[in-house]
Amino acid sequence: MGKPTFQRKAEVIGVGREGELLEVAMGPQHPSTHGVFRMDVVLDGETIVKLKPVFGYLHRNHEKIAENTSYLASMPYTDRLDYFCSLTNNWAYALSVEKLAGLQVPERAEYIRLITAELTRLLNHTCLAGFLLQDMGALGTPLMYAFREREKILDLIESLTGARMMCNYMRFGGCRCDLPPGWVDAAKKVVAEYSKFLDEFETLLSGNEILMARTQGVGKLSAELAVSAGVTGPMLRASGVDYDLRKVDAYGIYARYPFRIPLGTHGDVYDRYMVRMLEMRESLKILEPALKDIPEGPVVDPKAKLRGFRPKPGEAYGRIEGPKGELGFYLISDGSPNPYRYRVRPPSLINLTVLEDMCLGQTVADAIVSLGSVDIVLGEVDR
């Protein structure tokens, strides 16, 4: 296969019509941009001929701060990357430090990590569906239903970690604390009822003609472009590329549980929505047996220490399949208590790079829906 080229047609990008075009800055205070994000769009009537994503409004210097502080002190900052999925962020960071320092994670901690990560995936995809519908103008109902269910998972997470969103739960070589009494039963109850909610949600949405009209054939992303741009996560799978790090890397204990990877065929917004819906059902298939199998034991490697943690010089890249895509942390250690280099590979940012290709030739309203289906969190895009 030769190197793919992505030429844009002259009529799509408005060549020769410069005088009739209108440039509009959508955002950073636009309600549909999911945070402080700006799209500089050039419009021909209502058709988009050019789109430039502008971000950095929420830049917090995360990587540089992490290079000037201890390894442990960066852990609560990772919560603030993608603040919907702090537990998976914790896991990705813990994984890369564990690779660097050669720590072993006890069996029980691996189970807790898997369970919390899949709960986070449920939570993220549910909310995303709600937000996507909000972007389409379904004001309230789907989002409120999604938030009602999210609340149940947040209650579980709160009783485990002490915080609803900023969990700061994982530690190098395990987890901070053990499950509180009765937690597994409560989680089993939530997981058992979740498929009922998914049925309800899908009856409400998946067959809805308005939703189909707004999403099918909108924001198409070809598999070639998605692969070339490094897009990962549900967005890549909606374009029909079978790539899921849970299968590819089989990190943690994912190899023990059979689950399928839903794939789209068209790569449009509807496929992205459906892939996420189906992924949630697969997550439930992982959660149910995992909650039954969870063994007793310690939750942290006895070799791991909180203070004075100095991994030997070297480098490591730890990555996981976050709800939004491949979340990776690249660390270089020079043997000091601070990392020499700390780099985050944020799925939201890299998935956002193909936004222009998805939106060209479509209307402004479609651009909003396409952006909604990328599933970005600006905390992670800007870091």
Next chain:
Amino acid sequence: MLGTGILKGMVETAKNFAGSYHDPERLTTVEYPEQRIAPKENARQFPMLIHDTEDPMKGLRCVACQICEKECPPQCIYIVKSKDKRADYKGQMQFYPATFDIDISVCMSCQICVEVCPFESIKMDTEFELSNTDRFGGLLIHKEQLAKSNEHYRKIHPADAAASDAVLAAEVAKAQAKAKADAEAKAAKAAAEAKAKADAAVAGPVPAPATSTAPQPTSPPAAPAA
């Protein structure tokens, strides 16, 4: 048929609407501030300093070791160590914090100070209604406001407090055992020395000065009522 999907969805919302009138499970919100959900056992908001005695300032467990100040990710803790020492719960002489401030406008409730504290002295409170009209001074919390009794800690985090009390009781028992062993060893050593001297006085030509009585074994320091 076009429109069936919409109708099905409407039936779903109607079910939810009607359900919320007779099924209490469907009512997912509470009327804050009249109604409140009890905080979870693990819930954490902002740090507090635990004290054991009636006077909060005298009984703070904190020994101003400044580990939390160093480890705090957003660097929101400010500690000044005291010049003098005072007895801690084990009767050991320790420094205490002359100043202990936490800027809760910077604090991100990450609980790392609690994890790194070797003295069980800083714990997380569950108080969250801390809004203030003074955005600078009002959010800088001093040790007087940070000090909370161990009873309060037991009330909000029963399991954690029990574990922490056990750790402290073990420390006290260890300190007492060590003090007792030390005192016994000292007494034995003193007796042996006195005997040696007395022997030397009897045997040697030089008259030894009169040996003083063996030093009294020091009594182990009394532990505070836990």
